[in-house]
Amino acid sequence: MNIPVSVFSQVQADIQAVESLMLAQTNEQHPDLQAALELIVKSGGKRIRPTITLLVGHMLEAPQDKLVTLAAAIELLHTATLIHDDLIDGSLLRRGMPTLNAQWSPGSTILTGDFVFARAAKLAADAESIPVMKIFSQTLATIVNGEITQLFSGHCQTERDNYYSRIYAKTASLFETSAWTAALISPAEEKTINSMKNYGYKIGMAFQIIDDILDFTGDPETIGKPVGGDLRQGLLTLPGLYYIEDHAQEPEVLQILQGDCPSSDELNCLVEKICASKSITKAHSEACRFIEQARVHLESQPPSSERHSLETLASFIVDRDL
């Protein structure tokens, strides 16, 4: 997925400033650390989180300097979590580029992640807002607690509430923070700040649901994982949860409901059945509901090119190739 051109062109110059600020965080540090961060920043990513921060901030007339600083803080926080995640998962590629842990020792990778956390916190502090700092550290705690919970919980969690908590921690919390903190540093009223928080939350939930659908329907080459990779690892996402609810009598499903994980052959078979079922469409409808709700939170804002881009961005999230 790339951000739509009309949206991207609106923030392009600022995104370049964000990337420069991210890169500047290793100035005067150890050259290897500098090289590592350069590699990570230049390998890119969609920059969807800082794009949200910039659009919300511009719409609400946030001060430009602080807005760029905040957007860089958010993208660096995201980057730091990815560095540790890739190490923990043993992932050797991200966005087609070798991960840091594919090239460095575990120790250097852990410390680089820690350094990026420190710089994210520094930039967040540079936005000079106590509420922003509190939300920022809470978001990191939410993301990490979500990962710990996933590590320690049994496989094949079958409750939809559990799924929503998981994707909030994993994805929606930082989307929420991206929009919320941009509003907080703007001269906006509390009602508007809350609307932006909700907008970020809703599109974050939709974004992760779509990611989870793409795990079943996407091109394995593009997403870099085999079809149904999550389920094969015992991770039930929304399409699988709908399938279980609708087919509670099937033997593999019964097994899962009884707390056992099916064999790998049975899981392969289940992945095929899910792909061919209505569960994919149901999950997509759920993502669309989140997006509709997100758009409602923009309605109280006067028309502007930024509001239009935030609407476009919301729609685009569910219109990605399925």
Place this chain on the structure above:
Amino acid sequence: MNIPVSVFSQVQADIQAVESLMLAQTNEQHPDLQAALELIVKSGGKRIRPTITLLVGHMLEAPQDKLVTLAAAIELLHTATLIHDDLIDGSLLRRGMPTLNAQWSPGSTILTGDFVFARAAKLAADAESIPVMKIFSQTLATIVNGEITQLFSGHCQTERDNYYSRIYAKTASLFETSAWTAALISPAEEKTINSMKNYGYKIGMAFQIIDDILDFTGDPETIGKPVGGDLRQGLLTLPGLYYIEDHAQEPEVLQILQGDCPSSDELNCLVEKICASKSITKAHSEACRFIEQARVHLESQPPSSERHSLETLASFIVDRDL
């Protein structure tokens, strides 16, 4: 080393409040995470950093709530760095207790460290001071950059300047922050704030020099490492650096000065020679100089029981058993 009773009794109640606040950071989180943090907090430590924060803050009439919060933030930051350090070094024991990585997977240990970082940042934000947040994140960056530099630098660095940079990053930076931030949340003048910053810096430098001396002279059972453990791993500390300066013609020393690391037999022999040399006393005198300078930074303060305890603490750092 335990903090002198007279000093400890003055902060005992507050230290208990600090520990309760540290423990409260995992409330409503995953039970395993809660158990892990409980184990870490209860396994103790000298609490020397929060003791400094509390004494400086009380001396300068900092608000009590914020002071306890700040002290907990500083001890949690220290704790988080130890969690990752023990994992990176493969240390299985700390303070006689099994480390987290001795019991948990690397992934869980990394994430627990990250969670503790997040909570440290949250508590630092709760102190509601932007300058404190900036110093706090800068300190984490300094500590981590120091570790990365040590990982990537060749062994047997022979410059004393390099040694001072290393121990600043490793230890003195957080001691400095412990005293400095306590002054910053107090109604103190800039000159006093600077004096406290310097006091923290100087005792931190002395503290690490004494630790490095104890690596040669301490009881291996008490410090949990063989005598000269650092040097055997290629890490030159102040006693070794003085020895090299004074014995530049010895074959092992020449080897080190030419950038090669001696064999393990040669290193054993060098450790014995350093222990029997005047280098230990010279290093101790250097630590005493730092402590004298630290005490000077307290002189502008009116006499108080806290000032007296800060003086006692400074002296105690260099009077530990050699």
